Amino acid sequence: MGSNFSVAEENYIKAVYHLQKPGAIVTTNELAAELQTKAASVTDMLKKLKQKKVLNYEPYRGFNLTTEGRKAALGIVRKHRLWEYFLVEKLQFGWDEVHEVAEELEHITSKKLIDKLDAFLDFPRFDPHGDPIPDVNGKMQVQHDISLNDLPVNTPAEVSSVKDQSSELLDLLKHKNISIGSRLQVTRKFGFDQSIELRIKDIAAPVNISLQLAQVLYVKPL
Amino acid sequence: MGSNFSVAEENYIKAVYHLQKPGAIVTTNELAAELQTKAASVTDMLKKLKQKKVLNYEPYRGFNLTTEGRKAALGIVRKHRLWEYFLVEKLQFGWDEVHEVAEELEHITSKKLIDKLDAFLDFPRFDPHGDPIPDVNGKMQVQHDISLNDLPVNTPAEVSSVKDQSSELLDLLKHKNISIGSRLQVTRKFGFDQSIELRIKDIAAPVNISLQLAQVLYVKPL
DNA sequence: AAATAAATTTAGACAAATCTAAAAAATAAT
DNA sequence: ATTATTTTTTAGATTTGTCTAAATTTATTT
Structure with missing residues (x-):
């Protein structure tokens, strides 16, 4: 219950959550890069967060979140994604404009606010970028999606x-008529530049996409 | 343009705005009481805000907002009241629960957010407590309302x-069937305890209210 | 008009979060 | 297995906003 963190602490917790691969460990420099700060500042904060039992940390050994820390992180991610959904669906923000604003809104402390917002939005399960939104208990849909790059022909x-x-990505996707929910299949793969040809449902002409685009686009086989 | 204030600075600006009677001056102790802080802290912040040209301040002489400062204050009040409106009208918050949450939300910096929120709410001109909401240019409806205590029979x-x-007030008003927009007139005034008898439109039985209640209830003669 | 009281400001300290520069530990290279 | 390099931590300083205690200024009494 006493999960009372400062904005800076919350940002560290969230960053560790995002960097943390299952089983693995996060390093000081990784975290410093993610937070655009210096390694020395990270070390200071790590000591504080260890004391608050948010993460396991042994000097020089790296660190990862405790159960408590993961719970806190999920709370912050929940807030961030619900606010993004609100901004896009209710306030007509563009897809690419919401991140920074949500970055501020996620630190508003009222739990009642976020639960009522959730209800107002009708309990959405994915944010505008397709990332799952943790529910009131921190549970979220497991994504078994893969990079479009790895989708078989x-x-x-x-x-x-x-x-x-x-x-820039939003621009490109609009131009190519691709959005979250689009149904498609890969028709050809070109070895020379690893570009891909797609057929998109309900769209006549085939679409060609670059490796870079295929890497950031995630799909769920049907 | 560079109106870039910290949360603490914004709280001072807003507090001075609320304390400042037209023409008059605000004192250090008044402001300290309003902000639940100490006079010494106030003095420190005043020097900073004077440098930022937010307020006129001569040591020992009191202070008030500059045009610049008033503009900043109106921006904060606008945010606070729009968020209160949102919380009550869209998220079904109770009247008495919104202040603290709005106190946090008012410091979110995105101007685009607040203007889009304003549009989403359909440009409300009064918040749930009946206070006017400044528009995008800082203009708001002038209230020529008077205390119910001063309303003639x-x-x-x-x-x-x-x-x-x-x-507590919300409770009492609910019980007496009074809300913002209620039409009423004073039928009698009792000298002994300065209580008042009211007739409320569409409600058969007359209602008796105390001096304390009459003082916080504001009305506009029709 | 001097003395007392009240309000305000200054001086010095502290906590949070950051930084730079130097020291220490772990990793990689020869 | 030493040496060199990279990573991480420590030490000390800085900024913001706060505090207490002491000094100063203004206001009030007598």
């Missing part, structure tokens, strides 16, 4: 999420 | 705002 699939939130 | 009037946001 001629396998029908649906676009489920995008791992980049730039306006 | 037998003058039809409409409840326009309440100067107290406690749940």
Whole structure:
């Protein structure tokens, strides 16, 4: 209950959560890069968060979240994604404009606010980029989606999420008529530049996409 | 343009705005009481805000907002009241629960957010307590309402705002069937305890209210 | 008008979060 | 297995906003 963290602490917790691969460990430099800060600052904060039992940390050995820490992280991710959903669905924000605003909104402390917002939005399970939104208990849909790059030829699939939130990506997707939910299949793969040809459902002409685009586009085979 | 204030600075600016009677001056102790802090802290912040040209301040002489400062204050008040409106109208918060949450939300910096929220809410001109909401240019409806205590007998009037946001007041108003917009007139005034008898439109039985209640209830004669 | 009281400001300290530069530990290379 | 390199931690300083205690200024009494 006493999960009372400062904005800075919350940002560290969230960053560790995002960097943490299952089983593995996060390092000081990784975290410093993620948070655009210096390694020395990270060390200071790690000591504080260890004391607060948010993460397991042995000097020089790396660190990862405790159960408590993971719970806190899921709370912050929940807030972030619900606010993003609100901004896009209710306030007509563009896809690429929401991240920074949600970055501020996620630190508003009222639990009642976020639960009522959840209800107001009708309990959405995915944010505008296709990332799952943790529910009130921290549970979220497991994503078994794969990079479009790894989708076998001629396998029908649906676009489920995008791992980049730039306006440049949004532009490109609009131009190519691709959005979350689009049904498609890979018709050809070109070895020379690893580009891919797609057929998108309900769209006549085949679409060609680059390796870079295929890497950030995630799909769920049907 | 560079109106870039910290949360603490914004709280000072807002507090001075609320304490500042037209023409008059605000004192260090008043502000310390309002912000639940110490006079020494206030003095420190005043020097900083004077440098930022937010307020006029001469040591020992009191202070008030500059045009720049008033503009900043109106921006914060706008955010606070729009968020309160959102919480009550869209998220079904109770009247008495919104202040603290809005106190946090008002510091979110995105101007685009607040203008889009304003549009989403359909440009409301009064918050749930009847206080006017500044528009995008800082303009707001002038309230020529008076305390119910000063309303002459037998003058039809409409409840326009309440100067107290406690749940105790909300309780009492519910019980007496009074809300913002209620039409009423004073039928009798009792000298002994300065209590007042009211007739509320569409409600058969007359209602008796105490001096304390009459003082926080504001009405607009029709 | 001097003395007392009240309000305000200054001086010095502290906690949070950050930084730079130097020291220590772990890893990689010869 | 030493040496060199990279990574991480420590030490000490800085900024923001706060505090207490002491000094100063203004206001109030007598």
